[in-house]
Amino acid sequence: MHFSKLSLGVLLLVLDCIADICENPPIRKEWRELDLDERHDYIRAVRCLASRPAISGLENAITHFDDFQATHSDQTPSIHWVGHFTLWHRYFVATYEKALREGCGYKGVQPYWNWSLDASSTNNSSMKIFETDIFSAHRGFGGNGKYLTANATQNPFNLTGRTGGGCVEDGPFAPPDFMLAVGNPKGQPDCLRRDWIPWIMNYFAQQSLVDDVLAQPDYTSFARALENIPSFSEPNIHGGAHFGVGGVLGTLGNSALSPGDPLFFLHHCNLDRIFWEWQNQDLPTRFHQVGGPIMPLDYGGKNVTLDFEVNIGKLASNTTLESLLNTQGDFLCYTYSG
Numbered sequence: 001m002h003f004s005k006l007s008l009g010v011l012l013l014v015l016d017c018i019a020d021i022c023e024n025p026p027i028r029k030e031w032r033e034l035d036l037d038e039r040h041d042y043i044r045a046v047r048c049l050a051s052r053p054a055i056s057g058l059e060n061a062i063t064h065f066d067d068f069q070a071t072h073s074d075q076t077p078s079i080h081w082v083g084h085f086t087l088w089h090r091y092f093v094a095t096y097e098k099a100l101r102e103g104c105g106y107k108g109v110q111p112y113w114n115w116s117l118d119a120s121s122t123n124n125s126s127m128k129i130f131e132t133d134i135f136s137a138h139r140g141f142g143g144n145g146k147y148l149t150a151n152a153t154q155n156p157f158n159l160t161g162r163t164g165g166g167c168v169e170d171g172p173f174a175p176p177d178f179m180l181a182v183g184n185p186k187g188q189p190d191c192l193r194r195d196w197i198p199w200i201m202n203y204f205a206q207q208s209l210v211d212d213v214l215a216q217p218d219y220t221s222f223a224r225a226l227e228n229i230p231s232f233s234e235p236n237i238h239g240g241a242h243f244g245v246g247g248v249l250g251t252l253g254n255s256a257l258s259p260g261d262p263l264f265f266l267h268h269c270n271l272d273r274i275f276w277e278w279q280n281q282d283l284p285t286r287f288h289q290v291g292g293p294i295m296p297l298d299y300g301g302k303n304v305t306l307d308f309e310v311n312i313g314k315l316a317s318n319t320t321l322e323s324l325l326n327t328q329g330d331f332l333c334y335t336y337s338g
């Protein structure tokens, strides 16, 4: 009697929870839609994450912020130019957002950077794309590094038009407050670096390129268009902020260590928003569709399926691609402002 009452209570509680699943999804916004207090709270939380102890056990990870950089670095060979690229990064950004909330008392949402707002369609060398609040010292993430020369080994793609390479010297992520330990010799953390390349940023951030990606008919072609080829001979919207901001010597331009620049998460949040927008064109189909190679660039080989498992190391539990398709389901809970 007593037992069954308890069971009924538990059952009602469970039903109640199911009914409550993602009823009021937090709405992710563009950085400039946040007011100054909200922006400062986000920056505060990121700096807080970079002061909390690491949990990943990965090499040189000292802080919980480092854990994210180290986890991405660890998995770099298996999470790019694959079918799970977009969903792996969706999970990664959502877990970062959760860490900001749960570990650092952040009350807001993960913001995105709609770089298409800033891109020039007429002048590839225009620096105007960098004259936004994103790079403001007080209202954003600080600016470029000082110009440093790069030799051929450091610049294997022979990228032209570099403008920086040194430490970000202004804003909330300047040294010695904010240092990156992962990928550097033990005990010798390096600063956050940026190396703006205006032509890449202006060209790859065009809304017309975003529109091409949004027009893809199925998941496989969508994911492939998003990343395109590992070369600079054709544009791709994923490479835009990575190499437009990180260039050759900057943190965001380092394919393994890129999450060391806090802007990584605003860039990938924008890619996730584009993915979400693409899914919204046909939700019944696109909540249940994945594809693309398991091995990088292996377009004739084995493809990922809905039950394919991704892992982000010790940051969170392993999960299936299917569980990550719906941002308002029982696993993830957020939506976008536009």
Ligand SMILES: *[C@@H]1O[C@H](CO)[C@@H](O)[C@H](O)[C@H]1NC(C)=O
Pocket (backbone or CB within 6 Å): 114, 115, 116, 117, 207, 337, 338
């Ligand atoms: C991003 O910016 C582009 C260019 O202004 C605009 O066309 C697009 O609608 C914007 N997207 C969002 C979600 O605001």
Ligand SMILES: *[C@@H]1O[C@H](CO)[C@@H](O)[C@H](O)[C@H]1NC(C)=O
Pocket (backbone or CB within 6 Å): 121, 122, 123, 124, 199, 203
């Ligand atoms: C920008 O650069 C790309 C690659 O060099 C070129 O194809 C494109 O036409 C350029 N756009 C403008 C507006 O100069």
Ligand SMILES: *[C@@H]1O[C@H](CO)[C@@H](O)[C@H](O)[C@H]1NC(C)=O
Pocket (backbone or CB within 6 Å): 123, 124, 125, 126, 127, 128
């Ligand atoms: C292109 O942008 C650069 C840097 O912002 C500027 O110096 C140059 O005058 C611009 N060129 C044109 C044709 O507007």
Ligand SMILES: *[C@@H]1O[C@H](CO)[C@@H](O)[C@H](O)[C@H]1NC(C)=O
Pocket (backbone or CB within 6 Å): 151, 152, 153, 154
């Ligand atoms: C290129 O520069 C890096 C960093 O300064 C240095 O370690 C490396 O030896 C240089 N390589 C060549 C080929 O000059």
Ligand SMILES: *[C@@H]1O[C@H](CO)[C@@H](O)[C@H](O)[C@H]1NC(C)=O
Pocket (backbone or CB within 6 Å): 156, 157, 158
């Ligand atoms: C960069 O330049 C070097 C030297 O000219 C050349 O060997 C190499 O193939 C070039 N790399 C690319 C990706 O074009």
Ligand SMILES: *[C@@H]1O[C@H](CO)[C@@H](O)[C@H](O)[C@H]1NC(C)=O
Pocket (backbone or CB within 6 Å): 220, 291, 292, 299, 300, 301, 302, 303
């Ligand atoms: C993987 O998907 C691609 C694109 O849909 C297809 O061409 C290829 O045959 C698939 N691979 C296998 C092994 O089924």
Ligand SMILES: *[C@@H]1O[C@H](CO)[C@@H](O)[C@H](O)[C@H]1NC(C)=O
Pocket (backbone or CB within 6 Å): 310, 311, 318
């Ligand atoms: C998560 O996946 C990784 C890679 O497949 C595996 O090594 C690990 O054991 C899995 N973790 C759990 C808890 O299943």
Ligand SMILES: [Cu+2]
Pocket (backbone or CB within 6 Å): 072, 079, 080, 089
């Ligand atoms: Cu990545």
